[in-house]
Amino acid sequence: xxxxxxxxxxxxxxxxxxxxxxxxxxxxxxxxxxxxxxxxxxxxxxxxxxxxxxxxxxxxxxxxxxxxxxxxxxxxxxxxxxxxxxxxxxxxxxxxxxxxxxxxxxxxxxxxxxxxxxxxxxxxxxxxxxxxxxxxxxxxxxxxxxxxxxxxxxxxxxxxxxxxxxxxxxxxxxxxxxxxxxxxxxxxxxxxxxxxxxxxxxxxxxxxxxxx
Amino acid sequence: xxxxxxxxxxxxxxxxxxxxxxxxxxxxxxxxxxxxxxxxxxxxxxxxxxxxxxxxxxxxxxxxxxxxxxxxxxxxxxxxxxxxxxxxxxxxxxxxxxxxxxxxxxxxxxxxxxxxxxxxxxxxxxxxxxxxxxxxxxxxxxxxxxxxxxxxxxxxxxxxxxxxxxxxxxxxxxxxxxxxxxxxxxxxxxxxxxxxxxxxxxxxxxxxxxxx
Numbered sequence: 376x377x378x379x380x381x382x383x384x385x386x387x388x389x390x391x392x393x394x395x396x397x398x399x400x401x402x403x404x405x406x407x408x409x410x411x412x413x414x415x416x417x418x419x420x421x422x423x424x425x426x427x428x429x430x431x432x433x434x435x436x437x438x439x440x441x442x443x444x445x446x447x448x449x450x451x452x453x454x455x456x457x458x459x460x461x462x463x464x465x466x467x468x469x470x471x472x473x474x475x476x477x478x479x480x481x482x483x484x485x486x487x488x489x490x491x492x493x494x495x496x497x498x499x500x501x502x503x504x505x506x507x508x509x510x511x512x513x514x515x516x517x518x519x520x521x522x523x524x525x526x527x528x529x530x531x532x533x534x535x536x537x538x539x540x541x542x543x544x545x546x547x548x549x550x551x552x553x554x555x556x557x558x559x560x561x562x563x564x565x566x567x568x569x570x571x572x573x574x575x576x577x578x579x580x581x582x583x584x585x586x587x
Numbered sequence: 588x589x590x591x592x593x594x595x596x597x598x599x600x601x602x603x604x605x606x607x608x609x610x611x612x613x614x615x616x617x618x619x620x621x622x623x624x625x626x627x628x629x630x631x632x633x634x635x636x637x638x639x640x641x642x643x644x645x646x647x648x649x650x651x652x653x654x655x656x657x658x659x660x661x662x663x664x665x666x667x668x669x670x671x672x673x674x675x676x677x678x679x680x681x682x683x684x685x686x687x688x689x690x691x692x693x694x695x696x697x698x699x700x701x702x703x704x705x706x707x708x709x710x711x712x713x714x715x716x717x718x719x720x721x722x723x724x725x726x727x728x729x730x731x732x733x734x735x736x737x738x739x740x741x742x743x744x745x746x747x748x749x750x751x752x753x754x755x756x757x758x759x760x761x762x763x764x765x766x767x768x769x770x771x772x773x774x775x776x777x778x779x780x781x782x783x784x785x786x787x788x789x790x791x792x793x794x795x796x797x798x799x
Contacts, residue, residue, distance in 0.1 A: 409704050409725055490620070490732070492621050494706060512747065517622060520621065520702070541749070542750070
């Protein structure tokens with residue numbers, strides 16, 4: 376039964392993937408626990424990208440339009456999906472949102488998933504890459520305790536490096552744990568607050584968008 | 588179908604509740620995002636309680652026995668449940684664990700759920716109280732964005748108050764947001780790291796355990 380749900384989702388995700396390919400849209404799925412800084416990361420990174428590529432955003436949350444309002448303030452097309460009791464975005468939600476948004480050809484679509492380090496890992500949305508964000512306040516053992524997400528991800532962003540002096544967190548140990556789960560992971564370290572490391576991440580996203 | 592799963596779970600949760608009532612066991616369900624500090628909170632609080640009440644712990648995680656090992660070091664009975672791809676503990680897992688553990692009459696059972704601010708809210712385990720933990724690094728809008736969990740909880744613990752000088756987080760706004768979702772919430776502010784506020788929380792748990 377759970378398999379039925381996942382199978383249906385996988386089919387629709389492939390339809391989305393075809394849609395994105397046809398329009399040369401680079402779709403990225405941003406995933407993390409609540410409060411790791413997904414929205415802040417988009418707020419800081421999108422302005423660095425807009426000179427190179429048109430950007431649109433889909434925001435997922437159980438409730439509120441807080442995040443969409445923050446993205447809207449950047450002057451970027453954004454749609455908020457509220458999942459209610461639901462714990463993840465699914466391919467159908469994205470399919471509907473995409474059609475409502477009139478995305479530009481050759482653009483970048485950032486999908487910010489519901490804050491949840493567990494369930495969204497299982498739901499393909501048709502994205503080209505999954506980007507998992509963790510923060511230095513969450514403990515360096517998280518990749519081992521929640522391996523599904525790190526196994527599925529293509530890129531891992533460690534956020535809140537500005538807080539390293541105040542927390543018990545070993546960056547090398549966290550990275551090692553993440554690589555044990557998935558040695559293909561690309562690894563970035565950033566502080567959205569200070570801006571440290573965002574240049575490299577934005578360059579990588581720009582590069583992805585240019586090779587869609 | 589989802590309703591079937593929840594109904595079955597609710598029935599078994601009531602069976603657990605009867606079991607706990609018969610043995611005068613106070614069962615508490617600790618819930619939060621990954622990395623909010625559930626295990627550290629238990630590590631610091633349980634020693635403050637052991638003079639008053641026997642304590643046992645059930646640990647939930649997708650993988651690893653890290654948390655159980657940390658609790659075991661306190662000399663307290665503990666069982667680790669690994670949910671694999673599962674995103675929450677359910678009543679059946681707790682029922683089986685409880686029977687394996689030989690809990691003492693008149694004891695306190697702390698159940699640390701899988702780190703997930705979404706799904707575990709829907710699964711009654713038969714506990715007397717749900718305790719949700721959030722941390723000052725997660726953003727003060729989390730109760731509004733993930734209201735189901737705050738609606739179901741009885742007690743809210745704000746952890747990592749030691750990091751307040753370094754993060755953009757308003758304690759009054761967070762509390763107000765939590766109370767908007769559930770005005771019955773009991774509210775505690777703690778720093779597991781410095782120990783600040785743990786006395787009051789431990790006193791409240793002791794009080795709960797004495798009135799089971």
